[in-house]
Amino acid sequence: MASNNVLKASEIFEGQVHLYKHLYAHAVDCMSIKWMIELGIPDIIHNHGQPISLPKLVSILQIPPSKVRGVKSLLRYLAHNGFLRIVRVHHSTEENEAFTLTPASHLLVKGTDFCLAPMVKGITNPTLSDIWSHLRKWTYEDDLTLYDVSLGSNFWDILSKNPAMNESFNEAMASDSQMMNLALRGCKWVFEGVETIVDVGGGTGNTAKAICDAFPNVKCTVFDRPQVVEKLSGTKNLTYVGGDMFESIPKADAVLLKWILHDWSDKDCKKILENCREAISGKGKRGKVIVIENVINEGQDEQGLTGLKLLMDVHMTCLFNGKERREEEWKKVFVEAGFQSYKISPFTVHLNLIQIYP
Incomplete structure:
Protein backbone atom coordinates (compact mmCIF):
# COMPACT_ATOMS: atom_id res chain seq x y z
CA MET A 1 0.00 0.00 0.00
CA LEU A 107 -37.46 -13.75 12.48
CA LEU A 108 -39.67 -10.94 11.15
CA VAL A 109 -42.80 -13.08 10.59
CA LYS A 110 -45.41 -11.90 13.08
CA GLY A 111 -47.07 -14.34 15.43
CA THR A 112 -44.21 -16.83 15.45
CA ASP A 113 -42.37 -17.97 18.59
CA PHE A 114 -39.21 -16.11 17.62
CA CYS A 115 -40.35 -12.82 16.10
CA LEU A 116 -37.93 -9.90 16.41
CA ALA A 117 -40.18 -7.36 14.64
CA PRO A 118 -40.70 -5.50 17.97
CA MET A 119 -36.93 -5.08 18.22
CA VAL A 120 -36.87 -3.45 14.78
CA LYS A 121 -39.75 -1.17 15.79
CA GLY A 122 -37.96 -0.12 18.96
CA ILE A 123 -34.61 0.62 17.34
CA THR A 124 -36.16 2.56 14.41
CA ASN A 125 -38.35 4.73 16.66
CA PRO A 126 -38.60 8.16 14.93
CA THR A 127 -38.00 9.94 18.25
CA LEU A 128 -34.55 8.42 18.40
CA SER A 129 -33.56 8.62 14.74
CA ASP A 130 -31.83 12.01 14.98
CA ILE A 131 -29.76 11.46 18.10
CA TRP A 132 -26.68 10.18 16.24
CA SER A 133 -26.30 13.53 14.50
CA HIS A 134 -25.23 14.94 17.89
CA LEU A 135 -22.06 12.82 18.18
CA ARG A 136 -19.73 15.83 17.93
CA LYS A 137 -21.46 17.62 20.81
CA TRP A 138 -21.57 14.38 22.81
CA THR A 139 -17.78 14.07 22.46
CA TYR A 140 -17.20 17.26 24.46
CA GLU A 141 -19.99 16.93 27.05
CA ASP A 142 -18.48 15.28 30.10
CA ASP A 143 -20.43 12.22 31.35
CA LEU A 144 -23.52 12.92 29.24
CA THR A 145 -25.09 10.32 26.95
CA LEU A 146 -26.38 10.97 23.44
CA TYR A 147 -29.89 10.97 24.91
CA ASP A 148 -28.86 13.67 27.39
CA VAL A 149 -27.23 15.77 24.68
CA SER A 150 -29.96 15.43 22.05
CA LEU A 151 -33.16 15.03 24.10
CA GLY A 152 -32.19 16.57 27.42
CA SER A 153 -32.69 13.45 29.52
CA ASN A 154 -31.28 9.95 29.94
CA PHE A 155 -32.97 6.97 28.36
CA TRP A 156 -34.60 5.67 31.53
CA ASP A 157 -36.16 9.04 32.35
CA ILE A 158 -37.42 9.28 28.75
CA LEU A 159 -39.10 5.89 29.13
CA SER A 160 -40.70 6.84 32.44
CA LYS A 161 -42.24 9.96 30.85
CA ASN A 162 -43.32 8.31 27.60
CA PRO A 163 -45.68 5.32 28.13
CA ALA A 164 -45.81 4.45 24.42
CA MET A 165 -42.02 4.34 24.13
CA ASN A 166 -41.79 2.39 27.38
CA GLU A 167 -44.26 -0.17 26.01
CA SER A 168 -42.32 -0.43 22.75
CA PHE A 169 -39.06 -0.94 24.67
CA ASN A 170 -40.60 -3.68 26.82
CA GLU A 171 -41.98 -5.42 23.72
CA ALA A 172 -38.54 -5.26 22.08
CA MET A 173 -36.86 -6.75 25.14
CA ALA A 174 -39.55 -9.43 25.40
CA SER A 175 -38.95 -10.45 21.77
CA ASP A 176 -35.22 -10.69 22.41
CA SER A 177 -35.93 -12.77 25.52
CA GLN A 178 -37.54 -15.41 23.31
CA MET A 179 -34.18 -15.87 21.62
CA MET A 180 -32.46 -16.21 24.98
CA ASN A 181 -35.11 -18.66 26.15
CA LEU A 182 -34.28 -20.85 23.15
CA ALA A 183 -30.64 -20.88 24.24
CA LEU A 184 -31.57 -21.54 27.88
CA ARG A 185 -33.27 -24.79 26.88
CA GLY A 186 -29.81 -26.22 26.29
CA CYS A 187 -28.43 -24.87 29.58
CA LYS A 188 -30.53 -26.71 32.15
CA TRP A 189 -27.34 -27.50 34.08
CA VAL A 190 -27.19 -23.81 35.03
CA PHE A 191 -30.28 -24.19 37.23
CA GLU A 192 -29.32 -27.44 38.98
CA GLY A 193 -29.66 -27.01 42.74
CA VAL A 194 -31.36 -23.61 42.36
CA GLU A 195 -34.62 -23.30 44.29
CA THR A 196 -35.14 -19.54 43.99
CA ILE A 197 -33.99 -17.10 41.32
CA VAL A 198 -34.40 -13.37 40.73
CA ASP A 199 -34.45 -12.08 37.15
CA VAL A 200 -33.16 -8.52 37.56
CA GLY A 201 -34.50 -6.26 34.83
CA GLY A 202 -36.71 -9.15 33.76
CA GLY A 203 -39.32 -6.91 32.11
CA THR A 204 -42.66 -8.59 31.53
CA GLY A 205 -41.29 -11.96 32.61
CA ASN A 206 -40.81 -13.92 29.39
CA THR A 207 -37.58 -15.53 30.53
CA ALA A 208 -38.84 -16.14 34.06
CA LYS A 209 -41.93 -17.89 32.65
CA ALA A 210 -39.69 -20.10 30.53
CA ILE A 211 -37.65 -21.02 33.61
CA CYS A 212 -40.83 -21.74 35.57
CA ASP A 213 -42.12 -23.99 32.79
CA ALA A 214 -38.86 -25.93 32.59
CA PHE A 215 -38.38 -26.08 36.38
CA PRO A 216 -41.77 -26.11 38.17
CA ASN A 217 -40.07 -26.36 41.57
CA VAL A 218 -38.03 -23.19 41.08
CA LYS A 219 -39.59 -20.02 42.46
CA CYS A 220 -38.89 -17.05 40.17
CA THR A 221 -39.06 -13.36 40.97
CA VAL A 222 -39.05 -10.76 38.21
CA PHE A 223 -37.47 -7.59 39.58
CA ASP A 224 -37.79 -4.44 37.51
CA ARG A 225 -38.77 -0.78 37.63
CA PRO A 226 -42.15 -0.30 39.37
CA GLN A 227 -43.78 1.11 36.22
CA VAL A 228 -42.80 -2.06 34.33
CA VAL A 229 -44.23 -4.64 36.74
CA GLU A 230 -47.01 -2.82 38.63
CA LYS A 231 -49.84 -4.19 36.44
CA LEU A 232 -48.46 -7.71 35.98
CA SER A 233 -49.89 -10.75 37.74
CA GLY A 234 -47.81 -13.66 38.94
CA THR A 235 -48.52 -17.37 39.35
CA LYS A 236 -47.81 -20.04 41.96
CA ASN A 237 -44.06 -19.93 41.38
CA LEU A 238 -43.71 -16.53 39.65
CA THR A 239 -43.89 -13.16 41.36
CA TYR A 240 -43.25 -9.58 40.25
CA VAL A 241 -41.46 -7.09 42.47
CA GLY A 242 -40.81 -3.43 41.71
CA GLY A 243 -37.68 -1.72 42.95
CA ASP A 244 -34.25 -0.29 42.22
CA MET A 245 -31.34 -2.65 41.65
CA PHE A 246 -28.96 0.07 42.83
CA GLU A 247 -30.58 -0.03 46.28
CA SER A 248 -31.23 -3.74 46.90
CA ILE A 249 -32.19 -6.99 45.19
CA PRO A 250 -34.54 -9.65 46.62
CA LYS A 251 -32.87 -12.66 48.28
CA ALA A 252 -32.48 -15.83 46.19
CA ASP A 253 -30.18 -18.74 45.43
CA ALA A 254 -29.31 -17.19 42.08
CA VAL A 255 -29.61 -13.82 40.40
CA LEU A 256 -30.02 -13.55 36.62
CA LEU A 257 -28.66 -10.47 34.84
CA LYS A 258 -29.71 -10.83 31.22
CA TRP A 259 -28.32 -8.09 28.99
CA ILE A 260 -28.27 -5.65 31.93
CA LEU A 261 -24.67 -4.85 32.79
CA HIS A 262 -23.69 -3.60 29.33
CA ASP A 263 -26.02 -0.62 29.93
CA TRP A 264 -23.83 0.61 32.78
CA SER A 265 -20.34 1.88 33.59
CA ASP A 266 -17.87 -0.23 35.56
CA LYS A 267 -18.68 1.78 38.69
CA ASP A 268 -22.42 1.16 38.31
CA CYS A 269 -21.86 -2.53 37.47
CA LYS A 270 -19.82 -2.89 40.65
CA LYS A 271 -22.74 -1.55 42.70
CA ILE A 272 -25.27 -3.80 40.96
CA LEU A 273 -23.06 -6.85 41.46
CA GLU A 274 -22.43 -5.98 45.11
CA ASN A 275 -26.21 -5.97 45.62
CA CYS A 276 -26.40 -9.29 43.78
CA ARG A 277 -23.73 -10.74 46.07
CA GLU A 278 -25.73 -9.56 49.08
CA ALA A 279 -28.89 -11.13 47.64
CA ILE A 280 -27.34 -14.61 47.28
CA SER A 281 -25.51 -14.62 50.63
CA GLY A 282 -26.57 -15.94 54.01
CA LYS A 283 -28.52 -18.99 52.84
CA GLY A 284 -26.03 -21.60 53.97
CA LYS A 285 -24.99 -22.61 50.47
CA ARG A 286 -23.02 -21.16 47.60
CA GLY A 287 -25.25 -18.94 45.51
CA LYS A 288 -24.32 -17.51 42.14
CA VAL A 289 -25.00 -14.73 39.69
CA ILE A 290 -25.80 -15.68 36.10
CA VAL A 291 -24.76 -13.03 33.60
CA ILE A 292 -25.75 -13.18 29.92
CA GLU A 293 -23.69 -10.69 27.91
CA ASN A 294 -21.27 -10.23 25.03
CA VAL A 295 -17.62 -11.06 25.56
CA ILE A 296 -15.52 -9.32 22.93
CA ASN A 297 -12.85 -11.68 21.63
CA GLU A 298 -11.21 -10.47 18.41
CA GLY A 299 -8.70 -13.31 18.56
CA GLN A 300 -11.30 -16.09 18.27
CA ASP A 301 -14.46 -14.55 16.81
CA GLU A 302 -14.86 -14.22 13.05
CA GLN A 303 -14.77 -10.70 11.65
CA GLY A 304 -18.52 -10.24 11.23
CA LEU A 305 -19.24 -11.28 14.82
CA THR A 306 -16.52 -8.99 16.14
CA GLY A 307 -18.04 -6.20 14.05
CA LEU A 308 -21.44 -6.73 15.69
CA LYS A 309 -19.94 -6.67 19.19
CA LEU A 310 -17.93 -3.53 18.46
CA LEU A 311 -21.02 -1.88 16.95
CA MET A 312 -23.01 -2.74 20.07
CA ASP A 313 -20.15 -1.32 22.15
CA VAL A 314 -20.54 2.00 20.32
CA HIS A 315 -24.29 1.96 21.05
CA MET A 316 -23.82 1.16 24.73
CA THR A 317 -21.05 3.71 25.18
CA CYS A 318 -22.75 6.60 23.43
CA LEU A 319 -26.35 5.95 24.48
CA PHE A 320 -25.92 4.73 28.07
CA ASN A 321 -22.33 5.33 29.21
CA GLY A 322 -22.16 1.54 29.26
CA LYS A 323 -19.88 -0.83 27.35
CA GLU A 324 -19.40 -4.27 25.88
CA ARG A 325 -16.46 -5.94 27.60
CA ARG A 326 -13.53 -8.24 26.96
CA GLU A 327 -12.89 -11.07 29.41
CA GLU A 328 -10.22 -9.14 31.32
CA GLU A 329 -12.66 -6.24 31.73
CA TRP A 330 -15.37 -8.57 33.06
CA LYS A 331 -12.88 -10.15 35.47
CA LYS A 332 -11.90 -6.73 36.83
CA VAL A 333 -15.54 -5.80 37.54
CA PHE A 334 -16.26 -9.18 39.17
CA VAL A 335 -13.22 -9.00 41.45
CA GLU A 336 -13.93 -5.40 42.48
CA ALA A 337 -17.50 -6.40 43.38
CA GLY A 338 -16.15 -9.07 45.74
CA PHE A 339 -16.56 -12.24 43.69
CA GLN A 340 -13.95 -14.98 43.84
CA SER A 341 -14.40 -16.93 40.60
CA TYR A 342 -16.30 -17.08 37.34
CA LYS A 343 -16.90 -19.41 34.41
CA ILE A 344 -17.67 -18.32 30.83
CA SER A 345 -19.69 -20.68 28.62
CA PRO A 346 -21.05 -20.39 25.06
CA PHE A 347 -24.69 -19.31 24.85
CA THR A 348 -25.98 -17.91 21.55
CA VAL A 349 -23.73 -17.09 18.60
CA HIS A 350 -22.95 -13.62 19.95
CA LEU A 351 -23.73 -13.95 23.67
CA ASN A 352 -22.00 -15.80 26.47
CA LEU A 353 -23.31 -17.15 29.77
CA ILE A 354 -21.11 -16.22 32.72
CA GLN A 355 -21.55 -17.77 36.16
CA ILE A 356 -19.89 -15.81 38.96
CA TYR A 357 -19.44 -16.98 42.53
CA PRO A 358 -18.78 -15.13 45.81
Whole structure:
Protein backbone atom coordinates (compact mmCIF):
# COMPACT_ATOMS: atom_id res chain seq x y z
CA MET A 1 0.00 0.00 0.00
CA ALA A 2 1.19 3.52 -0.74
CA SER A 3 2.03 5.98 2.03
CA ASN A 4 -0.63 8.18 3.60
CA ASN A 5 0.43 11.10 1.41
CA VAL A 6 0.65 9.29 -1.93
CA LEU A 7 -2.20 6.92 -2.76
CA LYS A 8 -2.49 4.95 -5.94
CA ALA A 9 -5.50 5.71 -8.13
CA SER A 10 -6.84 2.19 -7.44
CA GLU A 11 -6.62 2.83 -3.69
CA ILE A 12 -8.47 6.12 -4.05
CA PHE A 13 -11.29 4.44 -5.95
CA GLU A 14 -11.44 1.56 -3.45
CA GLY A 15 -11.63 4.10 -0.63
CA GLN A 16 -14.45 5.89 -2.42
CA VAL A 17 -16.44 2.65 -2.73
CA HIS A 18 -15.92 1.86 0.96
CA LEU A 19 -16.96 5.36 2.00
CA TYR A 20 -20.02 5.49 -0.26
CA LYS A 21 -21.11 2.03 0.84
CA HIS A 22 -21.41 3.22 4.44
CA LEU A 23 -22.82 6.65 3.62
CA TYR A 24 -25.62 5.33 1.44
CA ALA A 25 -26.38 2.52 3.89
CA HIS A 26 -26.72 4.96 6.80
CA ALA A 27 -30.52 5.03 6.83
CA VAL A 28 -31.46 2.53 4.15
CA ASP A 29 -30.19 -0.61 5.92
CA CYS A 30 -32.42 -0.38 8.98
CA MET A 31 -35.31 1.52 7.38
CA SER A 32 -35.65 -0.99 4.54
CA ILE A 33 -36.09 -3.72 7.16
CA LYS A 34 -38.72 -1.57 8.88
CA TRP A 35 -40.41 -1.01 5.48
CA MET A 36 -40.51 -4.76 4.85
CA ILE A 37 -42.21 -5.35 8.23
CA GLU A 38 -44.69 -2.48 7.83
CA LEU A 39 -45.81 -3.84 4.46
CA GLY A 40 -46.04 -7.34 5.93
CA ILE A 41 -43.76 -8.81 3.27
CA PRO A 42 -42.30 -11.56 5.51
CA ASP A 43 -45.84 -12.57 6.50
CA ILE A 44 -47.02 -12.61 2.87
CA ILE A 45 -44.12 -14.79 1.72
CA HIS A 46 -44.52 -17.08 4.74
CA ASN A 47 -48.26 -17.50 4.17
CA HIS A 48 -47.74 -17.98 0.42
CA GLY A 49 -45.95 -21.21 1.22
CA GLN A 50 -43.56 -20.99 -1.72
CA PRO A 51 -41.30 -18.43 -3.41
CA ILE A 52 -43.33 -15.43 -4.54
CA SER A 53 -42.85 -13.55 -7.80
CA LEU A 54 -42.64 -9.79 -7.91
CA PRO A 55 -45.92 -9.45 -9.91
CA LYS A 56 -47.74 -11.61 -7.35
CA LEU A 57 -46.33 -9.66 -4.40
CA VAL A 58 -47.12 -6.34 -6.06
CA SER A 59 -50.68 -7.53 -6.71
CA ILE A 60 -51.21 -8.56 -3.09
CA LEU A 61 -49.81 -5.26 -1.81
CA GLN A 62 -51.73 -3.25 -4.44
CA ILE A 63 -48.61 -1.29 -5.36
CA PRO A 64 -49.14 1.60 -7.83
CA PRO A 65 -47.44 0.91 -11.19
CA SER A 66 -45.14 3.89 -10.71
CA LYS A 67 -43.67 2.34 -7.55
CA VAL A 68 -43.07 -1.22 -8.80
CA ARG A 69 -39.53 -0.42 -9.92
CA GLY A 70 -38.75 1.06 -6.48
CA VAL A 71 -40.20 -1.94 -4.67
CA LYS A 72 -38.08 -4.26 -6.82
CA SER A 73 -35.01 -2.16 -6.00
CA LEU A 74 -35.64 -2.45 -2.26
CA LEU A 75 -36.30 -6.18 -2.47
CA ARG A 76 -33.09 -6.83 -4.40
CA TYR A 77 -31.10 -4.78 -1.88
CA LEU A 78 -32.67 -6.71 1.00
CA ALA A 79 -31.76 -9.93 -0.80
CA HIS A 80 -28.18 -8.72 -1.20
CA ASN A 81 -28.07 -8.10 2.56
CA GLY A 82 -29.39 -11.56 3.40
CA PHE A 83 -32.99 -10.71 4.31
CA LEU A 84 -34.48 -12.37 1.22
CA ARG A 85 -33.28 -15.01 -1.22
CA ILE A 86 -33.80 -14.73 -4.96
CA VAL A 87 -34.62 -18.01 -6.72
CA ARG A 88 -35.60 -18.97 -10.27
CA VAL A 89 -39.04 -20.56 -10.69
CA HIS A 90 -40.47 -22.18 -13.82
CA HIS A 91 -44.02 -21.52 -14.97
CA SER A 92 -45.11 -23.09 -18.24
CA THR A 93 -42.35 -22.16 -20.66
CA GLU A 94 -41.14 -19.13 -18.69
CA GLU A 95 -38.49 -18.83 -16.01
CA ASN A 96 -39.14 -16.02 -13.53
CA GLU A 97 -37.45 -14.49 -10.54
CA ALA A 98 -39.06 -15.05 -7.12
CA PHE A 99 -38.33 -14.19 -3.51
CA THR A 100 -38.22 -16.45 -0.47
CA LEU A 101 -37.36 -15.96 3.19
CA THR A 102 -33.96 -16.42 4.84
CA PRO A 103 -33.31 -17.25 8.52
CA ALA A 104 -33.07 -13.49 9.22
CA SER A 105 -36.42 -12.63 7.63
CA HIS A 106 -38.09 -15.66 9.24
CA LEU A 107 -37.46 -13.75 12.48
CA LEU A 108 -39.67 -10.94 11.15
CA VAL A 109 -42.80 -13.08 10.59
CA LYS A 110 -45.41 -11.90 13.08
CA GLY A 111 -47.07 -14.34 15.43
CA THR A 112 -44.21 -16.83 15.45
CA ASP A 113 -42.37 -17.97 18.59
CA PHE A 114 -39.21 -16.11 17.62
CA CYS A 115 -40.35 -12.82 16.10
CA LEU A 116 -37.93 -9.90 16.41
CA ALA A 117 -40.18 -7.36 14.64
CA PRO A 118 -40.70 -5.50 17.97
CA MET A 119 -36.93 -5.08 18.22
CA VAL A 120 -36.87 -3.45 14.78
CA LYS A 121 -39.75 -1.17 15.79
CA GLY A 122 -37.96 -0.12 18.96
CA ILE A 123 -34.61 0.62 17.34
CA THR A 124 -36.16 2.56 14.41
CA ASN A 125 -38.35 4.73 16.66
CA PRO A 126 -38.60 8.16 14.93
CA THR A 127 -38.00 9.94 18.25
CA LEU A 128 -34.55 8.42 18.40
CA SER A 129 -33.56 8.62 14.74
CA ASP A 130 -31.83 12.01 14.98
CA ILE A 131 -29.76 11.46 18.10
CA TRP A 132 -26.68 10.18 16.24
CA SER A 133 -26.30 13.53 14.50
CA HIS A 134 -25.23 14.94 17.89
CA LEU A 135 -22.06 12.82 18.18
CA ARG A 136 -19.73 15.83 17.93
CA LYS A 137 -21.46 17.62 20.81
CA TRP A 138 -21.57 14.38 22.81
CA THR A 139 -17.78 14.07 22.46
CA TYR A 140 -17.20 17.26 24.46
CA GLU A 141 -19.99 16.93 27.05
CA ASP A 142 -18.48 15.28 30.10
CA ASP A 143 -20.43 12.22 31.35
CA LEU A 144 -23.52 12.92 29.24
CA THR A 145 -25.09 10.32 26.95
CA LEU A 146 -26.38 10.97 23.44
CA TYR A 147 -29.89 10.97 24.91
CA ASP A 148 -28.86 13.67 27.39
CA VAL A 149 -27.23 15.77 24.68
CA SER A 150 -29.96 15.43 22.05
CA LEU A 151 -33.16 15.03 24.10
CA GLY A 152 -32.19 16.57 27.42
CA SER A 153 -32.69 13.45 29.52
CA ASN A 154 -31.28 9.95 29.94
CA PHE A 155 -32.97 6.97 28.36
CA TRP A 156 -34.60 5.67 31.53
CA ASP A 157 -36.16 9.04 32.35
CA ILE A 158 -37.42 9.28 28.75
CA LEU A 159 -39.10 5.89 29.13
CA SER A 160 -40.70 6.84 32.44
CA LYS A 161 -42.24 9.96 30.85
CA ASN A 162 -43.32 8.31 27.60
CA PRO A 163 -45.68 5.32 28.13
CA ALA A 164 -45.81 4.45 24.42
CA MET A 165 -42.02 4.34 24.13
CA ASN A 166 -41.79 2.39 27.38
CA GLU A 167 -44.26 -0.17 26.01
CA SER A 168 -42.32 -0.43 22.75
CA PHE A 169 -39.06 -0.94 24.67
CA ASN A 170 -40.60 -3.68 26.82
CA GLU A 171 -41.98 -5.42 23.72
CA ALA A 172 -38.54 -5.26 22.08
CA MET A 173 -36.86 -6.75 25.14
CA ALA A 174 -39.55 -9.43 25.40
CA SER A 175 -38.95 -10.45 21.77
CA ASP A 176 -35.22 -10.69 22.41
CA SER A 177 -35.93 -12.77 25.52
CA GLN A 178 -37.54 -15.41 23.31
CA MET A 179 -34.18 -15.87 21.62
CA MET A 180 -32.46 -16.21 24.98
CA ASN A 181 -35.11 -18.66 26.15
CA LEU A 182 -34.28 -20.85 23.15
CA ALA A 183 -30.64 -20.88 24.24
CA LEU A 184 -31.57 -21.54 27.88
CA ARG A 185 -33.27 -24.79 26.88
CA GLY A 186 -29.81 -26.22 26.29
CA CYS A 187 -28.43 -24.87 29.58
CA LYS A 188 -30.53 -26.71 32.15
CA TRP A 189 -27.34 -27.50 34.08
CA VAL A 190 -27.19 -23.81 35.03
CA PHE A 191 -30.28 -24.19 37.23
CA GLU A 192 -29.32 -27.44 38.98
CA GLY A 193 -29.66 -27.01 42.74
CA VAL A 194 -31.36 -23.61 42.36
CA GLU A 195 -34.62 -23.30 44.29
CA THR A 196 -35.14 -19.54 43.99
CA ILE A 197 -33.99 -17.10 41.32
CA VAL A 198 -34.40 -13.37 40.73
CA ASP A 199 -34.45 -12.08 37.15
CA VAL A 200 -33.16 -8.52 37.56
CA GLY A 201 -34.50 -6.26 34.83
CA GLY A 202 -36.71 -9.15 33.76
CA GLY A 203 -39.32 -6.91 32.11
CA THR A 204 -42.66 -8.59 31.53
CA GLY A 205 -41.29 -11.96 32.61
CA ASN A 206 -40.81 -13.92 29.39
CA THR A 207 -37.58 -15.53 30.53
CA ALA A 208 -38.84 -16.14 34.06
CA LYS A 209 -41.93 -17.89 32.65
CA ALA A 210 -39.69 -20.10 30.53
CA ILE A 211 -37.65 -21.02 33.61
CA CYS A 212 -40.83 -21.74 35.57
CA ASP A 213 -42.12 -23.99 32.79
CA ALA A 214 -38.86 -25.93 32.59
CA PHE A 215 -38.38 -26.08 36.38
CA PRO A 216 -41.77 -26.11 38.17
CA ASN A 217 -40.07 -26.36 41.57
CA VAL A 218 -38.03 -23.19 41.08
CA LYS A 219 -39.59 -20.02 42.46
CA CYS A 220 -38.89 -17.05 40.17
CA THR A 221 -39.06 -13.36 40.97
CA VAL A 222 -39.05 -10.76 38.21
CA PHE A 223 -37.47 -7.59 39.58
CA ASP A 224 -37.79 -4.44 37.51
CA ARG A 225 -38.77 -0.78 37.63
CA PRO A 226 -42.15 -0.30 39.37
CA GLN A 227 -43.78 1.11 36.22
CA VAL A 228 -42.80 -2.06 34.33
CA VAL A 229 -44.23 -4.64 36.74
CA GLU A 230 -47.01 -2.82 38.63
CA LYS A 231 -49.84 -4.19 36.44
CA LEU A 232 -48.46 -7.71 35.98
CA SER A 233 -49.89 -10.75 37.74
CA GLY A 234 -47.81 -13.66 38.94
CA THR A 235 -48.52 -17.37 39.35
CA LYS A 236 -47.81 -20.04 41.96
CA ASN A 237 -44.06 -19.93 41.38
CA LEU A 238 -43.71 -16.53 39.65
CA THR A 239 -43.89 -13.16 41.36
CA TYR A 240 -43.25 -9.58 40.25
CA VAL A 241 -41.46 -7.09 42.47
CA GLY A 242 -40.81 -3.43 41.71
CA GLY A 243 -37.68 -1.72 42.95
CA ASP A 244 -34.25 -0.29 42.22
CA MET A 245 -31.34 -2.65 41.65
CA PHE A 246 -28.96 0.07 42.83
CA GLU A 247 -30.58 -0.03 46.28
CA SER A 248 -31.23 -3.74 46.90
CA ILE A 249 -32.19 -6.99 45.19
CA PRO A 250 -34.54 -9.65 46.62
CA LYS A 251 -32.87 -12.66 48.28
CA ALA A 252 -32.48 -15.83 46.19
CA ASP A 253 -30.18 -18.74 45.43
CA ALA A 254 -29.31 -17.19 42.08
CA VAL A 255 -29.61 -13.82 40.40
CA LEU A 256 -30.02 -13.55 36.62
CA LEU A 257 -28.66 -10.47 34.84
CA LYS A 258 -29.71 -10.83 31.22
CA TRP A 259 -28.32 -8.09 28.99
CA ILE A 260 -28.27 -5.65 31.93
CA LEU A 261 -24.67 -4.85 32.79
CA HIS A 262 -23.69 -3.60 29.33
CA ASP A 263 -26.02 -0.62 29.93
CA TRP A 264 -23.83 0.61 32.78
CA SER A 265 -20.34 1.88 33.59
CA ASP A 266 -17.87 -0.23 35.56
CA LYS A 267 -18.68 1.78 38.69
CA ASP A 268 -22.42 1.16 38.31
CA CYS A 269 -21.86 -2.53 37.47
CA LYS A 270 -19.82 -2.89 40.65
CA LYS A 271 -22.74 -1.55 42.70
CA ILE A 272 -25.27 -3.80 40.96
CA LEU A 273 -23.06 -6.85 41.46
CA GLU A 274 -22.43 -5.98 45.11
CA ASN A 275 -26.21 -5.97 45.62
CA CYS A 276 -26.40 -9.29 43.78
CA ARG A 277 -23.73 -10.74 46.07
CA GLU A 278 -25.73 -9.56 49.08
CA ALA A 279 -28.89 -11.13 47.64
CA ILE A 280 -27.34 -14.61 47.28
CA SER A 281 -25.51 -14.62 50.63
CA GLY A 282 -26.57 -15.94 54.01
CA LYS A 283 -28.52 -18.99 52.84
CA GLY A 284 -26.03 -21.60 53.97
CA LYS A 285 -24.99 -22.61 50.47
CA ARG A 286 -23.02 -21.16 47.60
CA GLY A 287 -25.25 -18.94 45.51
CA LYS A 288 -24.32 -17.51 42.14
CA VAL A 289 -25.00 -14.73 39.69
CA ILE A 290 -25.80 -15.68 36.10
CA VAL A 291 -24.76 -13.03 33.60
CA ILE A 292 -25.75 -13.18 29.92
CA GLU A 293 -23.69 -10.69 27.91
CA ASN A 294 -21.27 -10.23 25.03
CA VAL A 295 -17.62 -11.06 25.56
CA ILE A 296 -15.52 -9.32 22.93
CA ASN A 297 -12.85 -11.68 21.63
CA GLU A 298 -11.21 -10.47 18.41
CA GLY A 299 -8.70 -13.31 18.56
CA GLN A 300 -11.30 -16.09 18.27
CA ASP A 301 -14.46 -14.55 16.81
CA GLU A 302 -14.86 -14.22 13.05
CA GLN A 303 -14.77 -10.70 11.65
CA GLY A 304 -18.52 -10.24 11.23
CA LEU A 305 -19.24 -11.28 14.82
CA THR A 306 -16.52 -8.99 16.14
CA GLY A 307 -18.04 -6.20 14.05
CA LEU A 308 -21.44 -6.73 15.69
CA LYS A 309 -19.94 -6.67 19.19
CA LEU A 310 -17.93 -3.53 18.46
CA LEU A 311 -21.02 -1.88 16.95
CA MET A 312 -23.01 -2.74 20.07
CA ASP A 313 -20.15 -1.32 22.15
CA VAL A 314 -20.54 2.00 20.32
CA HIS A 315 -24.29 1.96 21.05
CA MET A 316 -23.82 1.16 24.73
CA THR A 317 -21.05 3.71 25.18
CA CYS A 318 -22.75 6.60 23.43
CA LEU A 319 -26.35 5.95 24.48
CA PHE A 320 -25.92 4.73 28.07
CA ASN A 321 -22.33 5.33 29.21
CA GLY A 322 -22.16 1.54 29.26
CA LYS A 323 -19.88 -0.83 27.35
CA GLU A 324 -19.40 -4.27 25.88
CA ARG A 325 -16.46 -5.94 27.60
CA ARG A 326 -13.53 -8.24 26.96
CA GLU A 327 -12.89 -11.07 29.41
CA GLU A 328 -10.22 -9.14 31.32
CA GLU A 329 -12.66 -6.24 31.73
CA TRP A 330 -15.37 -8.57 33.06
CA LYS A 331 -12.88 -10.15 35.47
CA LYS A 332 -11.90 -6.73 36.83
CA VAL A 333 -15.54 -5.80 37.54
CA PHE A 334 -16.26 -9.18 39.17
CA VAL A 335 -13.22 -9.00 41.45
CA GLU A 336 -13.93 -5.40 42.48
CA ALA A 337 -17.50 -6.40 43.38
CA GLY A 338 -16.15 -9.07 45.74
CA PHE A 339 -16.56 -12.24 43.69
CA GLN A 340 -13.95 -14.98 43.84
CA SER A 341 -14.40 -16.93 40.60
CA TYR A 342 -16.30 -17.08 37.34
CA LYS A 343 -16.90 -19.41 34.41
CA ILE A 344 -17.67 -18.32 30.83
CA SER A 345 -19.69 -20.68 28.62
CA PRO A 346 -21.05 -20.39 25.06
CA PHE A 347 -24.69 -19.31 24.85
CA THR A 348 -25.98 -17.91 21.55
CA VAL A 349 -23.73 -17.09 18.60
CA HIS A 350 -22.95 -13.62 19.95
CA LEU A 351 -23.73 -13.95 23.67
CA ASN A 352 -22.00 -15.80 26.47
CA LEU A 353 -23.31 -17.15 29.77
CA ILE A 354 -21.11 -16.22 32.72
CA GLN A 355 -21.55 -17.77 36.16
CA ILE A 356 -19.89 -15.81 38.96
CA TYR A 357 -19.44 -16.98 42.53
CA PRO A 358 -18.78 -15.13 45.81
